[in-house]
Amino acid sequence: MSSILQELEKEIANVATSVNKTNVGVVRQVGDGVARVEGLSDVMLNEMISFPGGVTGIALNLEESEVGVVLLGEYNAIAEGDECSATGKLLSVxxxxxxxxxxxxxxxxxxxxxxxxxxxxxxxxxxxxxxxxxxxxxxxxxxxxxxxxxxxxxxxxxxxxxxxxxxxxxxxxxxxxxxxxxxxxxxxxxxxxxxxxxxxxxxxxxxxxxxxxxxxxxxxxxxxxxxxxxxxxxxxxxxxxxxxxxxxxxxxxxxxxxxxxxxxxxxxxxxxxxxxxxxxxxxxxxxxxxxxxxxxxxxxxxxxxxxxxxxxxxxxxxxxxxxxxxxxxxxxxxxxxxxxxxxxxxxxxxxxxxxxxxxxxxxxxxxxxxxxxxxxxxxxTKTIKSVAGTTKLDLAQFRELQAFAQFGSDLDASTKKKIERGQRIVELFKQNQYSPLSMEMESVYLFAMQNGYFDDVAVSDVKRFQKDLGEFFETRKTDLLDKIRNEKPDLKKDATSVGAVKQAIEDFKKGWK
The missing domain is CATH 3.40.50.300 (P-loop containing nucleotide triphosphate hydrolases)
Incomplete structure (x- = not known):
């Protein structure tokens, strides 16, 4: 008999009891995806609140007597009087x-x-x-x-x-x-x-x-x-x-x-x-x-x-x-x-x-x-910086002069030149959606524009000229494109790169109709 008692006493001594403290509240009002909850004492802003049926809410309004909780997901089953509990976790993904x-x-x-x-x-x-x-x-x-x-x-x-x-x-x-x-x-x-x-x-x-x-x-x-x-x-x-x-x-x-x-x-x-x-x-x-x-x-x-x-x-x-x-x-x-x-x-x-x-x-x-x-x-990149140069200024001046050009017929030579350059830049910058250009092709086009290779191309032909120039470089000048892509040369100061690009554009222009 005493051995049974000793066994029981030993078992009781080994029992560890743990107290779980949960922060529980009661839904007082629900509607429009928002629940007003009473009794949540230690709740944080943006804390996740757990509702019956696996619904989660986040505490957005902390007021004196209640907490405004925004419900996420399907929340139609939640009713007044339901119990909910604070999770102690901030909303995370x-x-x-x-x-x-x-x-x-x-x-x-x-x-x-x-x-x-x-x-x-x-x-x-x-x-x-x-x-x-x-x-x-x-x-x-x-x-x-x-x-x-x-x-x-x-x-x-x-x-x-x-x-x-x-x-x-x-x-x-x-x-x-x-x-x-x-x-x-x-x-x-x-x-x-x-x-x-x-x-x-x-x-x-x-x-x-x-x-x-x-x-x-x-x-x-x-x-x-x-x-x-x-x-x-x-x-x-x-x-x-x-x-x-x-x-x-x-x-x-x-x-x-x-x-x-x-x-x-x-x-x-x-x-x-x-x-x-x-x-x-x-x-x-x-x-x-x-x-x-x-x-x-x-x-x-x-x-x-x-x-x-x-x-x-x-x-x-x-x-x-x-x-x-x-x-x-x-x-x-x-x-x-x-x-x-x-x-x-x-x-x-x-x-x-x-x-x-x-x-x-x-x-x-x-x-x-x-x-x-x-x-x-x-x-x-150094390359784009060297060829973009005055493009923004050219375009801004063009937009300003465009208004004059509509009224005045006799324009002086420099104004005419700015307007013509502007028209070509506008054409060059038109781009089809979902067809982004590579950095090296952009720099070739901008280089050609800055150095006047587009000036004698009719405005209506600019897009065709640009497309053919792109194809010429991508089929015959791949090594030059690779060099621009990886070395990112300055196309103003780096004489060898400048010479190579100029030569390539001139070769293309000779055969272009």
Whole structure:
């Protein structure tokens, strides 16, 4: 008998009891994708809240007596009186190389039907941007493959360049072209044809667009072989406002994780005006006070904390970079509206697309006068810098003189020359969508323009001349193109390179009809 008692006492002594403390609340009211929860005492801003049926919410409003929780995903089953609990985790998304080539939603879950993603880690959606000490100046180019941008409004790795214009002026096309251009360079680097090149991975965030648009962009990237370097984060118009609000942060987390690994990333936010509208919707449902144009007072902070995460990190901090191309849609060309001015003040320059130019057939419809890059020329390759020279000035003078030329018939010789040069530059800069140019071909065309080889070609023949010149170089002068691609010579000062390019263009011109 005593042995049984001793056994029992021994067992009781070994029992370890643990107390689990959970923070539990009760849903007081639910509607419009927002739950008002009572009893959650120690809850953080942006903390994930777990509801019955596997639904997740995030705590966005912390008030004295209740917490406003935005529900994510399917939330129709949640009713008043349901219990929910705080998870103690901030909202995070799965990240890693496995996300490239995939389409995910605003929570990082795959929606392309290709199975689960083997994520490397979970990364917080909201994170404080790297400080000044961790950064270094922008000095490596992002070749967009769009000649007018690379020559006049260049973008560097780590920069934030806004693409702004009315609807249907080609904003998304510029972003998609840039992604295709990166994929082409990544492939050349893999094949060993492009030396000293660090691959650039791309994230495309679609906010509030039609599903058919997102599918079309995915198809375009797949056809161009760019999807393997790209992640598409999609929160379409049919998704809840909360998902549209979170999508850019999810995309940014995927990109920032890569930057922390020392890689270079490019992220496109398409577009932030719809993002602000989704955030306004969420805020008004949460009964936050509205400010100008009914946007909440922190709508500036909404975009600044997102775009400030773009950086070029110093070598000590890993040497990665994150370049952002936010897109903003204007109404009737009004750049001075609330959201456009907000985002212009956060970014390092803007590419402004004009409706009038677009309808005149000048595509990409870039306005030279209103577009600037506050960083890029520091990041331009030596070659492009040497041949781009006065192009922007020539074009600006042409636009100004164009107005005079319509009225005055007798113009002096220098004015006539400027107008004729301008007309040819405009023709040269016209480019078909989804066909970005390589850096070496851009530099050949710009060199030919700067050195007057286009001057005796009729304006109507400029495109044909350009196409034939490109074919001539790509079939007969591949060694010269390889040299320009890898050595990036200065096509003003490097006499041997200048001589070789001049000779090649002259050889071509002799046989061209």
């Amino acid at each position: 799965p990240v890693g190389r496995a996300t490239f080539g995939r389409v995910v939603n605003a929570l990082g879950a795959p929606i392309d039907g290709k199975g689960e993603i083997a994520a490397s880690a979970q990364y917080p959606m909201e994170k404080i941007a790297p400080g000044i000490i961790k950064r270094k100046s922008v000095s490596v180019p992002v070749q967009t493959g769009i000649m007018s941008i690379d020559a006049m409004i260049p973008i560097g790795r780590g920069q934030r360049e806004l693409i702004i214009g009315d609807r249907a002026t080609g904003k998304t096309t510029i972003a998609v072209d840039t992604i295709i251009s990166q994929a082409k360079q990544n492939k050349l680097a893999e094949q060993g044809k492009l030396q000293n090149f660090k691959p650039l991975y791309c994230i495309y965030v679609a906010i509030g667009q039609k599903l058919s648009n997102v599918a079309r962009i995915q198809k375009t990237l797949e056809d161009a072989g760019a999807m393997e370097y790209t992640t598409i984060v999609s929160a379409t118009a049919s998704d809840a406002a909360a998902m549209q609000f979170l999508a850019p942060y999810a995309g940014c987390a995927i990109a920032e994780y890569m930057m922390d690994q020392g890689e270079d990333c490019l992220i496109v936010f398409d577009d932030l005006s719809k993002h602000a509208v989704a955030y306004r919707q969420v805020s008004l449902i949460l009964k936050r006070p509205s400010g100008r144009e009914a946007y909440p007072g922190d709508v500036f902070y909404l975009h600044s904390r997102l775009l400030e995460r773009s950086a070029r990190l110093s070598d000590a901090a890993g040497g990665g970079s994150l370049t952002a191309l936010p897109v903003i849609e204007t109404q009737a060309g009004d750049v001075s509206a609330y959201i456009p001015t907000n985002v212009i003040s956060i970014t390092d320059g803007q590419i402004y697309l004009e409706t009038d130019l677009f309808y005149q057939g000048i595509r990409p419809a870039i306005s030279v006068g209103l577009s600037v890059s506050r960083v890029g020329s520091a990041a331009q």
